[in-house]
Amino acid sequence: MILLALVLVSCQNRKVEEQTPKTTSPINIKQVVGIGRIEPENQILQISPEVAGIVEKVYKNENDSVRAGDIIAELKHTVEDANITQLRSAVSVQAAQIKVDENAIKELQIRYANANTELQRLQNLLEKGAETHQVVDDATTEMKSFQANINKLQATVQVSKLKWSEAKTQVGIAEAQLKQKYIRAPVSGVLLEINIQTGNYIDSQQTIAQLRPKGRTIAVCEIDELFAEKIKVGQPAIIRNTGSLDTLSTGKIYFAASFLRKKSLFTDQAGEKEDRRVREIKILLDNPKGILLNSRIECVVFI
Numbered sequence: 001m002i003l004l005a006l007v008l009v010s011c012q013n014r015k016v017e018e019q020t021p022k023t024t025s026p027i028n029i030k031q032v033v034g035i036g037r038i039e040p041e042n043q044i045l046q047i048s049p050e051v052a053g054i055v056e057k058v059y060k061n062e063n064d065s066v067r068a069g070d071i072i073a074e075l076k077h078t079v080e081d082a083n084i085t086q087l088r089s090a091v092s093v094q095a096a097q098i099k100v101d102e103n104a105i106k107e108l109q110i111r112y113a114n115a116n117t118e119l120q121r122l123q124n125l126l127e128k129g130a131e132t133h134q135v136v137d138d139a140t141t142e143m144k145s146f147q148a149n150i151n152k153l154q155a156t157v158q159v160s161k162l163k164w165s166e167a168k169t170q171v172g173i174a175e176a177q178l179k180q181k182y183i184r185a186p187v188s189g190v191l192l193e194i195n196i197q198t199g200n201y202i203d204s205q206q207t208i209a210q211l212r213p214k215g216r217t218i219a220v221c222e223i224d225e226l227f228a229e230k231i232k233v234g235q236p237a238i239i240r241n242t243g244s245l246d247t248l249s250t251g252k253i254y255f256a257a258s259f260l261r262k263k264s265l266f267t268d269q270a271g272e273k274e275d276r277r278v279r280e281i282k283i284l285l286d287n288p289k290g291i292l293l294n295s296r297i298e299c300v301v302f303i
Helices: 002-019 078-127 133-179
Strands: 031-040 045-047 053-058 071-075 182-184 189-194 209-213 217-224 236-241 247-256 277-285 296-302
Touching: 031 277, 071 189, 078 133, 217 247, 217 296, 236 277, 277 296
Parallel strands: none
Antiparallel strands: 031 217, 031 296, 045 209, 053 071, 071 182, 189 209, 217 277, 236 247, 236 296, 247 277
16 A cells, blocks of 8 residues: 555656646857958949040059049040130130220220210300301211210120120030040049950940949948847957858947848858848958958857
């Protein structure tokens, strides 16, 4: 009986143990790894001409440093040069004609003033009976003729000034068109690539060079959604080659996206069709020297 009681108690205890759920200790994650790419903080710029044309001269080479406004290449502009020369000549002709007409007006104004003085003198003599009406009428007609010629020349000068102003505007337009024949660096930086040569024909908006703007180097990484909430701005990180444990550079997270999105950095990786979301982060590198742009890397973030 005692043995039977002991067996029953033992079986009941075993059932209680089996029904009681086992507790597991939480996993303490210390680092998160994401896939990434090395980029300039200011994105690489694609340089294109504003107009189509034939390349006459290339001034810069790959890896050259440039300042904003530096000429990278020049397109042929023979027609534009001839047009500007013709328009500038028209401006000069109009300016000269305006000067001639204004001098003629001044001369007529002097003659008109003298004719007016002479008419007043003749009218005084007419009142005294010392002059005839015909002479006074002739003097009046001459004075009116001077005034008519002055009015005519003044109108001519106004027209000439309008033509002169229009010609200057045309020169400005032609000069702006000429400037489009020079392909310039929009910002300071380093030319990563130039894919044109002298004699090439290029279309407008065709990419002829890539420019890395002056600025810092960063790593843009994607963190899987499982660990996205553990990412914080300011967390330290290291950069290493994919599949390697050697550290290329250290850094800190300075940007973390506020939403999840589909994988976008590398569409050729295995499992890209999986419905997974990632959080984009940007890491400012402490020592990016020697790391090539667009390098595929791993970002190890320390939680």
